[in-house]
Amino acid sequence: MVLHKQKKNQAIKGGNRLLVSITVLGSAGPIRFIVHEGELVAAVMETALKSYAREGRLPVLGSNLNDFVLCSPIAGPEALSPWEAIGAIGVRNFMLCKKPQSEKAVIDEEKQRIVRKSNCSWKAWFNKSLNLNISSH
Template sequence: MLLSKQKKNDKGNRLLVSITVMGSAGPIRFVVNEKELVASVMDTALKSYAREGRLPLLGSNLDHFVLYCPIAGTEALSPWETIGSFGVRNFMLCKKPGVDKVIDNGKQAGDATITRKGAGSWKAWFNKSLNLKISSH
């Protein structure tokens, strides 16, 4: 019994991380090992995001995204650092600036996001949905 506990400690502690994706409705939560690299956590977050069918569509190329720790400042986290080295569990995943402008032979790259009609009006939609719920009383 003591040996099994030692093996678990060698792997490191497990953390429940919460990753908020810019433009998405809510955070993605999953359990990771504290010794996992930031790049691995970003990959897991993008796969979970796609599996859940969330919008806006993001793609899966890790080079197009950065992970921030809101408490640590405005610097993006290095993909080669361990996720447990920051001492926090809440992160923000953002698309790198200028990724949507990547052009390949005159066409937009296939991994770029798909724009929706009225993509910039989420605040208007949110306010409208609140007004509908309030006025129905």
């Protein structure tokens, strides 16, 4: 909600506008749109995720801003602060990357995969046992 209010205030003020290009790893090409130079990095990420979803691009990313970071390959490998103005960086090409998962999240995901796999294996065994072929001589 705060980002939305700030967007409206900046649009009214005017100022310089920038054409930004955001590349998503694994996607076909960059997303390009115009932003005001005083707009926050978080608002630009939000706009990029919405545009990405609206265009139906793959891979599917989701819309949670906390799962992503915006980096500039030209300015350095560090992620940009979400509360920084996009124009303060001095570049227009960015890369949107998923944050690395925490160890606990990876372990939980692995446990769920094992449970699903074990559930499938007993079902496969049951179906196989029902379809026993009795051979006659």
